[in-house]
Amino acid sequence: MADTPLYALSLAEQARLVRQRRASPVELTQAHLARIRDTEPRLNSFILLDEEGALRQAREAERQIASGRYLGPLHGVPMALKDLYDTAGMATTGGMQILRERVPDRNATTTALLVGAGAVLLGKLNLHEAAFGVTTVNPHYGPTRNPWILKRVPGGSSGGSASAVASGQAAYSLGSDTGGSIRIPASLCGITGLKPTYGLVSRSGVLPLSWSLDHAGPMTRTAEDAALVLAVIAGYDPTDPASVDAPVPDYAAELQRPVRGLRLGVPHTYFEDLDPQVERATRAAIQALAGLGLEVRDVEIPSARTFASCSSAILYAEAAAVHHRDIRARPQDYGEDVRERLRLGMLIDATDYVQAQRARRALCKRVGQAMRDVDLLVTPSVPVQTPPIEGSGLEAQRLRAHLTRFSRPFNVTGLPACSIPCGFTNDGMPIGLQLAGRPLEDAAVLRAAHAYQQVTDWHRRRPPV
Amino acid sequence: MAESSVVELSPDQVRALARSAGLELGEADLAAITPQLNQLRHGVASLSELNLQDVEPAVTFDALRAAAGTA
Numbered sequence: 445m446a447d448t449p450l451y452a453l454s455l456a457e458q459a460r461l462v463r464q465r466r467a468s469p470v471e472l473t474q475a476h477l478a479r480i481r482d483t484e485p486r487l488n489s490f491i492l493l494d495e496e497g498a499l500r501q502a503r504e505a506e507r508q509i510a511s512g513r514y515l516g517p518l519h520g521v522p523m524a525l526k527d528l529y530d531t532a533g534m535a536t537t538g539g540m541q542i543l544r545e546r547v548p549d550r551n552a553t554t555t556a557l558l559v560g561a562g563a564v565l566l567g568k569l570n571l572h573e574a575a576f577g578v579t580t581v582n583p584h585y586g587p588t589r590n591p592w593i594l595k596r597v598p599g600g601s602s603g604g605s606a607s608a609v610a611s612g613q614a615a616y617s618l619g620s621d622t623g624g625s626i627r628i629p630a631s632l633c634g635i636t637g638l639k640p641t642y643g644l645v646s647r648s649g650v651l652p653l654s655w656s657l658d659h660a661g662p663m664t665r666t667a668e669d670a671a672l673v674l675a676v677i678a679g680y681d682p683t684d685p686a687s688v689d690a691p692v693p694d695y696a697a698e699l700q701r702p703v704r705g706l707r708l709g710v711p712h713t714y715f716e717d718l719d720p721q722v723e724r725a726t727r728a729a730i731q732a733l734a735g736l737g738l739e740v741r742d743v744e745i746p747s748a749r750t751f752a753s754c755s756s757a758i759l760y761a762e763a764a765a766v767h768h769r770d771i772r773a774r775p776q777d778y779g780e781d782v783r784e785r786l787r788l789g790m791l792i793d794a795t796d797y798v799q800a801q802r803a804r805r806a807l808c809k810r811v812g813q814a815m816r817d818v819d820l821l822v823t824p825s826v827p828v829q830t831p832p833i834e835g836s837g838l839e840a841q842r843l844r845a846h847l848t849r850f851s852r853p854f855n856v857t858g859l860p861a862c863s864i865p866c867g868f869t870n871d872g873m874p875i876g877l878q879l880a881g882r883p884l885e886d887a888a889v890l891r892a893a894h895a896y897q898q899v900t901d902w903h904r905r906r907p908p909v
Numbered sequence: 910m911a912e913s914s915v916v917e918l919s920p921d922q923v924r925a926l927a928r929s930a931g932l933e934l935g936e937a938d939l940a941a942i943t944p945q946l947n948q949l950r951h952g953v954a955s956l957s958e959l960n961l962q963d964v965e966p967a968v969t970f971d972a973l974r975a976a977a978g979t980a
Binding site: 656682685746750752753754756757760771772784787788790791792793796798799800801802803804805806807808810841 | 923926927930931932934938941942945946949950952953955956957958959960961964965966967968971974975
């Protein structure tokens with residue numbers, strides 16, 4: 445750790461330095477700002493960078509800590525938010541032209557919780573327009589680039605978040621996930637991304653895409669970091685209609701419990717038609733988990749194609765409802781791909797939408813039955829290799845279907861699911877492993893991910909940017 | 910997969926549908942959207958394989974919270 449630059453340390457490691465007063469919040473913030481200045485011209489992770497505000501917050505954190513008011517592991521550590529999270533007095537655009545000048549007067553619930561925990565906000569991160577896509581090739585704010593190979597997409601929609609965390613521009617970020625938008629970019633950029641149980645983390649003040657599928661969650665370097673962030677942002681919020689009023693466990697303490705004996709379900713149909721390098725890495729990861737004492741079992745859950753059909757009708761219809769005024773009045777202000785999808789959503793039959801919501805309940809029941817016999821499910825995060833930026837608009841529908849194939853089932857069911865790095869392709873791109881758990885058993889997902897990261901080093905590798 | 914009973918919509922039918930939704934679609938838009946809409950409709954029709962009899966939709970409404978104006 446001694447030779448590692450401050451910006452390259454995990455959140456937990458940075459927090460340790462702050463707590464032990466071996467690094468100050470101002471030093472950490474300056475290190476991240478220097479890293480941003482160095483890499484941002486190549487990555488384009490940020491829509492808005494607030495250097496002055498970040499340094500002001502860091503100085504305040506430093507004063508608090510010096511006076512003995514240490515608020516916990518997020519105190520004084522720099523982070524950045526997907527530009528979908530409302531930040532009082534700071535523009536929140538959703539990556540859209542139509543909201544370019546929008547400045548909220550209140551923080552999102554999650555923003556407020558992070559601020560209250562002493563986090564230092566560096567700025568707002570790029571995303572696929574309106575969070576409705578998986579490439580972060582944004583027509584209004586430019587494409588974000590993957591820090592491992594700059595010609596490749598970072599995934600999306602939280603592509604700026606993944607790029608920033610992977611490259612050391614920010615210690616962690618919050619993303620949103622409607623069909624995989626935390627886990628896909630986490631997988632493609634080699635970081636850890638957790639989509640918590642639906643309703644565990646408030647979406648109040650987060651621009652919506654699809655109310656019944658939207659999730660908010662942490663994007664970090666490690667599962668331990670995800671636990672630290674989740675501990676702060678999880679909990680009941682009466683201003684979010686989907687919020688669940690349930691006890692929030694001590695996620696960091698839960699990581700220390702043994703994983704031996706956890707039953708790991710492998711849905712074999714989710715291992716068909718995979719890129720061979722993805723399959724090899726995923727199966728090796730399952731072996732590693734078995735080596736940690738997890739019991740590996742075959743399990744049957746409904747096909748990814750069935751989940752996709754259900755998810756598409758809900759997602760497109762709800763997204764069209766979110767944007768129905770602007771897509772009629774200002775279609776020219778949307779990028780081509782998002783405009784096309786919103787228009788498609790406007791044409792969905794109401795009966796089809798309700799049928800999809802009925803199918804959703806049936807699918808949840810089936811998966812719930814399957815999970816009586818296992819504690820966790822495992823799949824690849826993404827079945828294919830990372831596509832290039834150039835040409836990513838071609839056959840966009842097919843690309844979306846590939847990238848979201850294994851993530852959408854867990855938006856439909858609302859189950860907690862995370863992506864962690866489990867290998868690299870021959871050309872040096874990260875490969876992700878997806879672990880999913882039972883409702884509100886996010887701690888079990890993180891515990892297995894953390895145990896895996898104790899015996900592997902994929903999550904420690906740094907991109908060459 | 911069972912044969913879908915969904916009738917394929919033609920571009921002209923999609924244009925009419927779009928007009929009724931307040932959208933004006935050009936030829937290029939129609940060419941892009943029509944097959945996607947048909948595919949989506951077939952996908953929804955295939956969900957009937959799940960046996961949805963007596964299954965209520967997975968939408969939630971909490972009357973207490975709604976009345977309190979908190980959600």
